Amino acid sequence: MxxxxxxxxxxxxxxxxxxxxxxxxxxxxxxxxxxxxxxxxxxxxxxxxxxxxxxxxxxxxxxxxxxxxxxxxxxxxxxxxxxxxxxxxxxxxxxxxxxxxxxxxxxxxxxxxxxxxxxxxxxxxxxxxxxxxxxxxxxxxxxxxxxxxxxxxSGSGRFRINTADEEAKQLAAYIQHAGEAVESVTAAGSLRRGKETIGDLDLLVTMRPGRDKQKDVDAVADYILKYPDVKRQLAHGENKVSLLLESGLQVDVRLLEKKCFGAALLYFTGSKSHNVALRGRANDVGWTLNEYALTTIKGGKTIASKTEEEIYSKLKLAYIEPELRESAGEIEAAERGTLPKLIELGDIRGDLHMHTTASDGHNSIEEMAEAAKQRGYPYIALTDHSKAVTVANGLDEKRTLEQIKKIRAAEQRVPGIRLLAGSEVDIRKDGTLDLDNEVLAQLDVVVASVHSHMNLEAKEMTDRILKAIENPYLQILAHPTGRLVLRREPFEYDIEKILDAAAKHGVAVECNSYPDRLDFKDVHLRMAKQRGVKIAISTDSHSTRNLDYIKYGVLTARRGWVEKKDVINTLPVDQFLAALRPKPQAQTAKAATRKSA
DNA sequence: GCCGTTTTCGGCCCGACTGTTTTCAGTCG
Structure with missing residues (x-):
C-alpha cells in the first residue's frame, strides 16, 4: 500500500x-x-x-x-x-x-x-x-x-504552477501601481514553495508608513478590487482582500506593515505543518509565533518579526529555504546545521531535452540553439522523438542520422554553443528502445521515455523499464513517472527497483521541468539522491519560449533537497559528457543490437 | 490518540473573517 x-x-x-x-x-x-x-x-x-x-x-x-x-x-x-x-x-x-x-x-x-x-x-x-x-x-x-x-x-480546484506564477506576476505588477502607499508585493504560499500545483495565491503587500494607515489600506484594497480580471469578491476585511479571478484561481491579498513582514511571509509561505512545528518550537521556550511576530507568551514582548532569517535564528535554526518547508526533516536538519546547499537556477549549464520541427517542436535547430545561447547555456542536447511516437512525427533511423548531420552543420552556423545530437527514444511496450543500437551509438546523448501502454500492471511496467535501463545506450530516463499534472496519474511500478537499477548502470533520471509534467517529484528526487542516482534537469521544450520552464524544474529539484553536485547538467560540457553512462565501443554496437533484439 | 523542564492529566497552532449574533461559533488557511 x-x-x-x-x-x-x-x-x-x-x-x-x-x-x-x-x-x-x-x-x-x-x-x-x-x-x-x-x-x-x-x-x-x-x-x-x-x-x-x-x-x-x-x-x-x-x-x-x-x-x-x-x-x-x-x-x-x-x-x-x-x-x-x-x-x-x-x-x-x-x-x-x-x-x-x-x-x-x-x-x-x-x-x-x-x-x-x-x-x-x-x-x-x-x-x-x-x-x-x-x-x-x-x-x-x-x-x-x-x-x-x-x-x-469536479477536479481538484488546483492550478499548474506556471498558471499561478503568471497570474501572480500580473496581479503583483498591477498592485505595485496602486500608489505611494504600496512598498512591495510578494507571492507567498505554495507558489513560493515551488509546489507543482497551487490551490490559491497568497500575495503580501507591505505598506509605507503614512499619515492615515487605515485610509491607505482601504484605498489599496479598493484599487485591488478593481483589477480587471476579478470575477467575484470573496472577502474584504480590515487588512485582507480575497478575490476569485476569471480563471477560477482564488487570491488572498494581505496588506501589512513592514515591521511584521518576516513573520507574515513565514506564516503565509507555510507549509501548514512546517508552521505548526515552528510554533511548537516557540512554545517550548515560552514564546508564541503568529503572522505578526515571535513574542514571549508572558508579557507579549516581541522577539523577532522583520525578517524570516531573524525568526529562524531566534528559534536556533539555520535559515530554511521555502522549498524545504514541508515538515519532511528540514527542521531537524536546520537544528543540526546539515541542511543541503540547494541547487540554483544559475547552476544549470545546458538543457538536455528539447524538440525541433523535425518532430513535434515549433522551432528549428538553429532557433533553439540561438534561444539557448541567449539564456547563457554553453551547450544543449536536441532530442526529437523516435518513430514509434507517430503522432509527434517521430524520426526513424534514417531521419535520425540525417538529423545528426543537420545538428553538426547547425553548430557551425551558431557559434558559441555546443549542440549535442540526441534523441528522446521511445521505450516500447516490451522494453526495447525504438532505434537500432548502431544509430543510438552515433548520438551524443540518449534520452529515453515511455509514451504508450501506460496502464500496464505494476510488474509488467517495472520489467519494461528495467529492460530499457539494461540497454547500454540509454543514458537518461526522461519523465520517469509519466504523471501529467491534474490530468494523469503516474505509472504503477516499483520505483525503488527502477532507481536501484539506474544507480547500478549509471543511468541519470530526468527532473522534467515542463509544468504539465514535473512528474519526478520531491519525494522521488530524494529517493534518487539517497541512492546516488545522477539527476538531469531539462525542459522538454517544444518551442524556444519553453526553455524558460527550467525554473520550475530547478524549484522541484530544490524541493527534493537536490544540490548542484547531484545534477549532471551543471557540469561544463566535457565533464558532463564524461559523467554520462559510458557508451559501448562502436564495434560492439552491432552485437549489442543482436543481443537486445 | 499523543505527549511531557507546564510530565500521567489536560491540553492539543492561531488569528481573521463571516454571519450570525449583541458576544460568539464555525470556517478557513
Whole structure:
C-alpha cells in the first residue's frame, strides 16, 4: 500500500471523527499522522516492518502504530468502517463545500439526515436551512454557491504552477501601481514553495508608513478590487482582500506593515505543518509565533518579526529555504546545521531535452540553439522523438542520422554553443528502445521515455523499464513517472527497483521541468539522491519560449533537497559528457543490437 | 490518540473573517 492511500484512510477517519463530535485532539492525532505520511520519503509499509522505527515517527504511539498496521494489512480501518455505518460515505463530500465544516455538516445530518450535495442544494433552495441555529439566508446562498462550485470543479480546484506564477506576476505588477502607499508585493504560499500545483495565491503587500494607515489600506484594497480580471469578491476585511479571478484561481491579498513582514511571509509561505512545528518550537521556550511576530507568551514582548532569517535564528535554526518547508526533516536538519546547499537556477549549464520541427517542436535547430545561447547555456542536447511516437512525427533511423548531420552543420552556423545530437527514444511496450543500437551509438546523448501502454500492471511496467535501463545506450530516463499534472496519474511500478537499477548502470533520471509534467517529484528526487542516482534537469521544450520552464524544474529539484553536485547538467560540457553512462565501443554496437533484439 | 523542564492529566497552532449574533461559533488557511 502506498503512503498516500494509508494517509487517505487516516484522514477520512479524522474527518468522520470530527463530524461525530470527537474531542479535538483525537481527530487531530489522525490528521497529523496523515499529514506526516504525505511528506515521508520512506514507504510506510517498509517502516511498519520494524515496530521501533514505526513508533519513532512523531505522533505515532502504541495505538496509532497498531492502526497503521491494520490499514496496511486489510486496506481499511475498523473505526472508519464503523463511522461509515453511522454516516453515508458521501457526507465527506459536503466538507469540500466552502462555508461548510464538520460542525455544520454534523448539524445538517442530525436535523435532515442529508449527506449528499444534491440533497443539500434542495434544502437550501427550499429555504429550509435558514432557521437552523447559526444559519441564515446568507448561509443558504453561500451553500448554494459552494455546491455549484464543487460540482463545476469536479477536479481538484488546483492550478499548474506556471498558471499561478503568471497570474501572480500580473496581479503583483498591477498592485505595485496602486500608489505611494504600496512598498512591495510578494507571492507567498505554495507558489513560493515551488509546489507543482497551487490551490490559491497568497500575495503580501507591505505598506509605507503614512499619515492615515487605515485610509491607505482601504484605498489599496479598493484599487485591488478593481483589477480587471476579478470575477467575484470573496472577502474584504480590515487588512485582507480575497478575490476569485476569471480563471477560477482564488487570491488572498494581505496588506501589512513592514515591521511584521518576516513573520507574515513565514506564516503565509507555510507549509501548514512546517508552521505548526515552528510554533511548537516557540512554545517550548515560552514564546508564541503568529503572522505578526515571535513574542514571549508572558508579557507579549516581541522577539523577532522583520525578517524570516531573524525568526529562524531566534528559534536556533539555520535559515530554511521555502522549498524545504514541508515538515519532511528540514527542521531537524536546520537544528543540526546539515541542511543541503540547494541547487540554483544559475547552476544549470545546458538543457538536455528539447524538440525541433523535425518532430513535434515549433522551432528549428538553429532557433533553439540561438534561444539557448541567449539564456547563457554553453551547450544543449536536441532530442526529437523516435518513430514509434507517430503522432509527434517521430524520426526513424534514417531521419535520425540525417538529423545528426543537420545538428553538426547547425553548430557551425551558431557559434558559441555546443549542440549535442540526441534523441528522446521511445521505450516500447516490451522494453526495447525504438532505434537500432548502431544509430543510438552515433548520438551524443540518449534520452529515453515511455509514451504508450501506460496502464500496464505494476510488474509488467517495472520489467519494461528495467529492460530499457539494461540497454547500454540509454543514458537518461526522461519523465520517469509519466504523471501529467491534474490530468494523469503516474505509472504503477516499483520505483525503488527502477532507481536501484539506474544507480547500478549509471543511468541519470530526468527532473522534467515542463509544468504539465514535473512528474519526478520531491519525494522521488530524494529517493534518487539517497541512492546516488545522477539527476538531469531539462525542459522538454517544444518551442524556444519553453526553455524558460527550467525554473520550475530547478524549484522541484530544490524541493527534493537536490544540490548542484547531484545534477549532471551543471557540469561544463566535457565533464558532463564524461559523467554520462559510458557508451559501448562502436564495434560492439552491432552485437549489442543482436543481443537486445 | 499523543505527549511531557507546564510530565500521567489536560491540553492539543492561531488569528481573521463571516454571519450570525449583541458576544460568539464555525470556517478557513
Amino acid at each position: 502506498e503512503n498516500k492511500e494509508v494517509a487517505r484512510v487516516l484522514f477520512e477517519t479524522a474527518q468522520l471523527l470530527e463530524i461525530d463530535g470527537a474531542m479535538i485532539g483525537r481527530y487531530r492525532s489522525y490528521e497529523k499522522v496523515a499529514e506526516l505520511l504525505g511528506s515521508l520519503t520512506e514507504r510506510i509499509e517498509d517502516l511498519a516492518k520494524d515496530e521501533k522505527k514505526l513508533k519513532e515517527l512523531p505522533g505515532v504511539g502504541d495505538s496509532m502504530a497498531e492502526h497503521i498496521r491494520e490499514i496496511l494489512a486489510t486496506g481499511d480501518y475498523a473505526l472508519r468502517q464503523k463511522l461509515l455505518k453511522k454516516y453515508p460515505p458521501t457526507i465527506l463530500e459536503l466538507l469540500h463545500i466552502q462555508s461548510l465544516g464538520p460542525k455544520r455538516v454534523a448539524l445538517l445530518w442530525k436535523m435532515f439526515e442529508v449527506a449528499t450535495v444534491d440533497g443539500l442544494e434542495k434544502l437550501a433552495r427550499e429555504g429550509k436551512l435558514r432557521d437552523l441555529p447559526g444559519f441564515g439566508e446568507k448561509s443558504e446562498q453561500n451553500i448554494l454557491k459552494g455546491a455549484e462550485q464543487f460540482k463545476n470543479l
